[in-house]
Amino acid sequence: MKILHAVSECLPFIKSGGLADVAGSLPKELVNLGTDVRLILPNYETIPQQYKRDMRKVAEFTVKVGWRNQYCGILELVSEGLTYYFVDNEYYFKRDGLYGYFDDGERFSFFNRAVLEAIAHLNFSPDIIHCHDWHTGMIPFLHRVEYNRKHGYEFIRTIFTIHNLQFQGVFPKEILGDLLGIDTKYFNKEQLEFFGNINFLKAGLVSADMITTVSSTYLAEIQTAYFGENLDGLLRNRISDLKGILNGIDEGFYNPASDIFLYRNFDSDSISLKVENKRFVQRELGLVENDDIPLMVMITRLTKQKGLELVKTVFHEMMAEKLQMVVLGTGDFEFESFFREMSYQYPDQLRVQIGFNEEWAHQLYAAADLFLMPSKFEPCGLGQMIAMRYGSIPIVRETGGLNDTVRAYDEWADTGNGFSFTHFNAHDMLYTIRHSLSFYHYKKPIWRKMVKTAMNKDLSWAHSAFQYNLLYLELISRSASHVF
Secondary structure, eight states: OEEEEEOSOBTTTBOSSHHHHHHHHHHHHHHHTTOEEEEEEEOOTTSOHHHHTTOEEEEEEEEEETTEEEEEEEEEEEETTEEEEEEEOHHHHOSSOSSOOTTHHHHHHHHHHHHHHHHTTSSOOOSEEEEESGGGTHHHHHHHHTGGGSTTTTTOEEEEEESOTTOOOEEETTHHHHTSOOOGGGOSTTTTEETTEEEHHHHHHHHOSEEEESOHHHHHHTTSTTTSTTOHHHHHHTGGGEEEOOOOOOTTTSOTTTOTTOSSOOOTTOGGGHHHHHHHHHHHHTOOOOTTSOEEEEESOBSGGGTHHHHHHTHHHHHTTTOEEEEEEOBOHHHHHHHHHHHHHOTTTEEEEESOOHHHHHHHHHHOSEEEEOOSOOSSOSHHHHHHHTTOEEEEESSHHHHHHOOBOBTTTTBOSBEEESSSOHHHHHHHHHHHHHHHHHOHHHHHHHHHHHHHSOOSSHHHHHHHHHHHHHHHTSOOOOOO
């Protein structure tokens, strides 16, 4: 099988969120299963020079963006056994950031058509184009309405993966003809129209041969009005083509036994060494160095999705529990300001670091006793998986991938790898925090067993990659896609 992943970001080259982690890890596992996998993404200005130096141009052509023909170069890089293609156009991608520009509709209209055009110029003819999130949503649509009439494209299938339904790529309807060159007859509620605009993510949902999302719980949730972001009806109509496949983490990169970023390495057979990382963080941040004070960590985007409204509501009650807390992340001004203010009110308990540092994040995962992730919704979530890998007990809300990976401790059955609460309610969260602290302080044997259970949970990509391979095989066996 030959699979081309189209994605807007990918580790180790460029990252703004969890999508880059998935794109950086899943293909490696697929290669281990014998699948011929390649990736294509924009050639952003901020990709490190150590990678740019090794790229070589393998194709050059023009891409129609409305009435214009725009230059497109395809650069190839082979790294760790994988082939990557980078779509090169300085006008669109020579910028400091990835997204959030006034012309994102044009930039990704170009990218979507460039991916399809590139296939005719590469020594690689994919059986399946696997598209990720709204930035690639027009690829399945353009393939269905235009490209599958062309020689070499007629047997290609498409898969579209929803990583976060909230981000949809909604733009004025004028770009339909002006930029995408798509007939206005497709501007209707059954296809591209979305409250008077066009919607890239909806385009992927209506046109891809199959749709996946990143956990089975999230798959069920997005078919409801509460989580469906005005697309739940469309998703219910395509239920036979939907599948939830849980994300994993790169257990080589996130490995406390060999992690070069840690003060002290440890594994599930040497958990007693984990506390040395806690002492190191306490010293570095000027907190009281005390093994008996629970250290709670949040490594998160500071947004409402991540449940920070709940934290704000009961923050003073949390601090009354005499715990230490470290917050690492960046996001909305409201929450950045709140945590900064709280750090002045609680100088002996709270440290807030606005921004993100990969090395320090690893150290915090290893140092933490508790990892708080009370998300309002969470398609999959990687933070709770990484935390468990490093022996930090997660406290989560039962939503999306959090529900699929964290099992609340059951005293009767003596099973579980964390603590959870059901309702999006601040006092339910507070009760769960207090419940977890009672185990930390007074039930040490159970706590140590829970830490070991969490660390030994299989969180790798192996099982998920196997499911994707089965999905690819199923899709290839289908008859050719129909044309709208």
